[in-house]
Amino acid sequence: MIQDLVVYVAYIVYAIAVLMTFGTLLTWVERKQSAVMQDRIGANRAYVRLPFTQIKLIWLGLFHGIADGLKLMTKEDWRPKTYDWYAYAVAPWVCFVPVLLVFAVIPFGGLMVPAKLFPSLAGFFGDRAYPMQIARLDAGILIVFAFGGMTIIGAMLAGWSSYNKFSMLGALRAGSQMISYELVMGLTVLGLILIYGTVDLTTIVQEQSGTLLGFLPAWGVFHQPFAATLFMAAAIAENKRIPFDLPEAESELISGFYTEYSAMKMGLFMFAEFIEIAIIGALFTTLFLGGCNLPYMSDAGFAFPGGSVLPMSHGAVVVTQLVVFLAKVMLICSFQILIRWSLPRFRYDQVLKFAWKFMFPLALMNLVVTAVLAWMATSP
Amino acid sequence: MKPYPRKVYWNEPTMGWWERAYLFEILRGLGITSAVFLRNMWKWVTFRKGALTTYYPEETRWDYAPANRGKHVLTQRPDGRPQCVACNMCATVCPAKVIEIDAGFDPADAAHPKFPIRFEIDYSRCVFCGLCVEACPEDAIRMAKEVPGLPRYDRGQMWIGMEELLTWNPQKDVAKPYPTGGTRAEKRGSH
Ligand code: SF4
Numbered sequence: 001m002i003q004d005l006v007v008y009v010a011y012i013v014y015a016i017a018v019l020m021t022f023g024t025l026l027t028w029v030e031r032k033q034s035a036v037m038q039d040r041i042g043a044n045r046a047y048v049r050l051p052f053t054q055i056k057l058i059w060l061g062l063f064h065g066i067a068d069g070l071k072l073m074t075k076e077d078w079r080p081k082t083y084d085w086y087a088y089a090v091a092p093w094v095c096f097v098p099v100l101l102v103f104a105v106i107p108f109g110g111l112m113v114p115a116k117l118f119p120s121l122a123g124f125f126g127d128r129a130y131p132m133q134i135a136r137l138d139a140g141i142l143i144v145f146a147f148g149g150m151t152i153i154g155a156m157l158a159g160w161s162s163y164n165k166f167s168m169l170g171a172l173r174a175g176s177q178m179i180s181y182e183l184v185m186g187l188t189v190l191g192l193i194l195i196y197g198t199v200d201l202t203t204i205v206q207e208q209s210g211t212l213l214g215f216l217p218a219w220g221v222f223h224q225p226f227a228a229t230l231f232m233a234a235a236i237a238e239n240k241r242i243p244f245d246l247p248e249a250e251s252e253l254i255s256g257f258y259t260e261y262s263a264m265k266m267g268l269f270m271f272a273e274f275i276e277i278a279i280i281g282a283l284f285t286t287l288f289l290g291g292c293n294l295p296y297m298s299d300a301g302f303a304f305p306g307g308s309v310l311p312m313s314h315g316a317v318v319v320t321q322l323v324v325f326l327a328k329v330m331l332i333c334s335f336q337i338l339i340r341w342s343l344p345r346f347r348y349d350q351v352l353k354f355a356w357k358f359m360f361p362l363a364l365m366n367l368v369v370t371a372v373l374a375w376m377a378t379s380p
Numbered sequence: 381m382k383p384y385p386r387k388v389y390w391n392e393p394t395m396g397w398w399e400r401a402y403l404f405e406i407l408r409g410l411g412i413t414s415a416v417f418l419r420n421m422w423k424w425v426t427f428r429k430g431a432l433t434t435y436y437p438e439e440t441r442w443d444y445a446p447a448n449r450g451k452h453v454l455t456q457r458p459d460g461r462p463q464c465v466a467c468n469m470c471a472t473v474c475p476a477k478v479i480e481i482d483a484g485f486d487p488a489d490a491a492h493p494k495f496p497i498r499f500e501i502d503y504s505r506c507v508f509c510g511l512c513v514e515a516c517p518e519d520a521i522r523m524a525k526e527v528p529g530l531p532r533y534d535r536g537q538m539w540i541g542m543e544e545l546l547t548w549n550p551q552k553d554v555a556k557p558y559p560t561g562g563t564r565a566e567k568r569g570s571h
């Protein structure tokens with residue numbers, strides 16, 4: 001149907017725009033936030049000069065991300081004498097593309113009815129309603145894990161094909177670390193699946209729209225606070241950032257698995273890392289922070305516990321949901337950056353020990369307790 | 381099993397169960413860093429400065445040590461001419477060979493007939509060793525505690541000349557008290 005095509009192309013454009021913006025913006029947020037955390041000023045020199053004037057726009061160093069991109073694109077694309085240039089060339093994309101694909105199944109808003117949003121187009125759209133999500137797949141979470149697991153292949157390919165010992169070591173580390181944490185991440189999410197009884201992300205978000213005990217929003221964090229913590233830690237480990245950045249530990253391995261990459265190929269790895277911050281934020285928001293839900297808000301407007309009701313038009317609701325989702329994602333991204341600039345790097349054996357001897361049993365325990373509680377709640 | 385016996389130091393750090401549980405100490409650390417972040421952020425949004433560093437070079441620190449070897453200055457005679465006699469000692473001793481002096485001849489000043497027409501220092505190569513200051517027999521060159529404005533887009537712009545070197549004109553110079561009672565020019569005029 002042409003109507004579906006229009007809506008989903010719009011969604012895809014929105015999603016790509018959001019991810020690219022986040023990827024660029026987060027480099028700036030990371031610089032500035034770390035600077036403020038460390039009593040510094042932070043990046044503040046890149047400027048855009050208005051043509052034919054001496055007015056320089058600095059905007060708190062916002063243009064540093066663009067300067068980075070330009071610099072990486074104009075740098076020499078140096079290639080090592082590798083025996084497998086094809087794998088070498090394709091590795092950054094194998095890292096980068098699955099990260100983008102994960103966003104396809106994440107719902108970034110509630111239900112959208114185009115006819116109500118644009119009354120002039122009512123004849124064209126009829127009474128169709130679209131959940132704000134690029135692909136509503138029944139296997140939601142499973143898709144996320146399937147694509148998330150593919151980035152390991154990119155890291156391993158890069159390490160193997162670079163013909164460099166440091167890359168090789170980095171790839172080995174990346175492989176074992178990411179596989180270990182993938183497992184923990186899956187286990188933590190299992191608890192949620194038990195509670196909600198589905199792996200469909202849209203349903204999971206809808207389940208989180210009510211309230212808990214009358215006042216708490218029924219978000220995943222309040223159902224599964226333990227799993228939320230573990231999920232966060234495992235997700236940061238998946239993203240290979242400090243304190244889990246063993247695959248690229250620059251004091252030991254130069255740059256780990258992308259030592260031999262230069263110019264925009266290296267930029268792709270970095271960009272994938274920053275976009276993955278946003279993806280983790282989006283995932284965490286979807287699973288544990290109620291997605292686009294605000295407490296006491298439904299598709300009709302706000303209904304506060306005191307009984308007062310604040311009705312909203314459909315357009316206002318859609319915009320609010322989009323903004324709320326982005327705001328939550330930004331908050332989680334900022335939290336990840338806070339962690340990255342607060343904690344020192346683990347030793348390599350500690351990372352694996354932490355995964356297998358600490359987080360894995362805890363996740364299992366969490367799962368068992370959840371299963372028992374869920375069984376007690378459902379059995380008569 | 382440990383691969384080899386480790387020496388146990390008397391101040392070996394020990395961890396209680398609290399530290400071992402890991403999460404609590406992590407949370408404490410995150411609390412500290414986010415407290416600093418919030419404090420500084422509050423200063424920024426209320427239009428104050430939330431950082432300890434400066435916007436160098438637009439803004440330099442005020443608390444350089446008095447003995448800091450910063451930018452060079454040429455001391456002046458009471459009549460405002462440089463005290464330098466263009467003896468080239470500083471240029472000779474300079475390990476980086478960055479001082480260039482052209483001497484001129486002034487028969488009117490019998491005491492100091494030789495004086496510098498051009499005195500330039502190339503800050504792109506100066507190592508701030510201070511040897512020029514020590515070598516000078518006339519106490520004509522010193523180093524002020526302020527740093528020179530170094531950041532430039534071109535190495536060729538990093539020379540400073542007499543005009544800038546002669547801007548240092550303190551009202552009271554404890555290192556070299558001048559005889560009071562009129563400037564040299566006045567004395568010369570009265571003869
Ligand atoms: S400080 Fe040292 S390097 Fe600089 S001009 Fe003087 S003697 Fe030369």
Ligand code: SF4
Nearest residue numbers: 464465467468470516
């Ligand atoms: S040593 Fe002193 S007097 Fe001699 S040229 Fe250098 S500054 Fe002038």
